[in-house]
Amino acid sequence: MDIQEKVETDILRAIAECYPGQSAVVQLSPTKKEFEGQYTFVTFPLTKVLRQAPAQIGQTIGAWLLENSAVVSAFNVVQGFLNISIADAAWVAVLNDIAGNPDFGTLPKKGETVMVEFASPNTNKPLHLGHLRNIFLGDSVSRILKVNGYDVVKTCIVNDRGVHICKSMLAYQRFGDGETPGSSGLKGDHLIGKYYVLFDKAYKAQVEEMVAAGTPKEEAEKQAPLMQEVQQMLRQWEQGDSETVSLWRKLNNWVYAGFDATYKSIGTSFDKTYYESNTYLLGKEVVEEGLQKGVFYKKEDNSVWIDLTAEGLDHKLVLRSDGTSVYITQDLGTTDLKDHDFHTNRQIWVVGNEQDYHFNVLFAILRRLGREYSHGLYHLSYGMVDLPTGKMKSREGTVVDADDLIEETTNAASAAADEAAKGKLDQFSEMEKSALFQMLGLGALKYYLLKVDPQKRMQFNPEESVDLHGNTGPYIQYVHARIRSILRKAAEMDIVLSDTVEAGQLDEVEQQLLFLLSQYPQRLAEAGADYAPSYIAQYAYELAKTFNQFYDKLSILKEANPLTLQTRLTMARVVGETIQRSMGLLGIEVPEKM
């Protein structure tokens, strides 16, 4: 039995008995630490219904609870706030519940399928810092939804066709000289990125030359020979020209291998990958359907539109006058396809907030078309990542490459961790050490990017991101290592953990720790409902910090009273497991030793 629910139902009973005929919505909040108690009930909203002063209502309900509730041990009323203390025996019962439940924090199966789309890169350049925020978010949200009881399908839509990849292809054809990832020692995605940059350089030079010769800039950008050739190449690709297609295939495969290496290094994967080269023609039959249903209308020039002014949006083109698709046409078709493939109850897109409007339009259209799944569509929109020096701009070369960043982060974390370990890792092999440092570096990076509310634009400070102290991944990882060390030591001392512990008197910090543990399922549910890894990050930090306070204030293995020792050791074990679970939801591993 969840202790908070118990108190809430007891308050409802109190209201029913003390104020016959009245009822209210009861919601508890944690008590602020300067007051005594663990749960606070705010009585102000009841004053009108019950026609009594807030403090008096608090007093009445508090007294009733003390008399009749099995879990309430004390109460105090400050202004209209009723602060409730929970009996130590009830806390110990909570601990026993959690300790005996191997599935603690895994919510029951819901029998619903959620598809989470993230990463979704273009194949003309390597991944960068912005992609990392995207991927960590998508990966973490997938994990959170899974333990919330959903069947989760992680998916990635690879934008593998179009002008951008033709640019790399053309530059490669022109300047490549048969270079391969093997011959250059470059990862495939980096190699192709190199040619994309080369194209851009050569193209710009051409445009400048033409402008200097008197061509207007806009005109020059269209007419430049390189751009013409790219357009030609795109047409050849669309016609299935075998030479073009085989070049395209070769280069894209290099890129995929590069991406896969990056995904592997950060510990993510996809259940299903869609390629735009297969899906870019989808959606035209949806347009037909919309016309038939009268949802879309056709203009004289044969272009097809939808009027979304009723939704506060605009008129939107869904098919060009020449009958070809636009971006949103394709998305209409792909969304249908995803639903067809997996019977989704929900579809989530992890995509930057510059596409907010696009998704509003997409969802509105699908609702108009009467898609059953349309009410489960959600755009998990996130803000850009800025550098201390300002925005990342690819033109100015200030983009932070993902692979470089991961390597630098790991190196920086290694140096700092090696220093901090003060010889504790002496018996580690070089392999063990490097695995540990990788775990810490990646933990620092992921935690840094995930602890912030996704919606907000955030700043990435390279030095702070590898910090081991304070509100960081490694701080939390450290607490886990510490707990494991205590448990190893207990085993060496032949202390056997009993299945259940007995109630004794608890210290304030122990009550606080148990309170936090009991909150885990609720936080998990909230994180799932709001698609918010930041809630979990915040929680893990609070739990780790509170454990450190507990550890500093009270003895565990040195405790003379064997019953108290059992209780504390069990608490340590459960906190360690809960930290491991929480961090696992962020895609962060925790070490046995560090």
Next chain:
RNA sequence: GCAUUCGUAGCUCAAUUGGAUAGAGCACCUGACUACGGAUCAGGAGGUUUGGGGUUCGAAUCCCUACGAGUGCACCA
């Protein structure tokens, strides 16, 4: 210009969705190691929540307004 998101300590972020005296970390200052792991803990200082109005028992949160920042407004993707 229109739409939209945001503005909280010197810096980076919280604030359980309208609740108490707005909390953490970093940086700064002071204290705690014959240690169950000091990669830690305790304490100090730091705020007119961008400004102004409103709604109510109560506002960082909701409404209006001004200012500042981002993003979007293609028969591009």
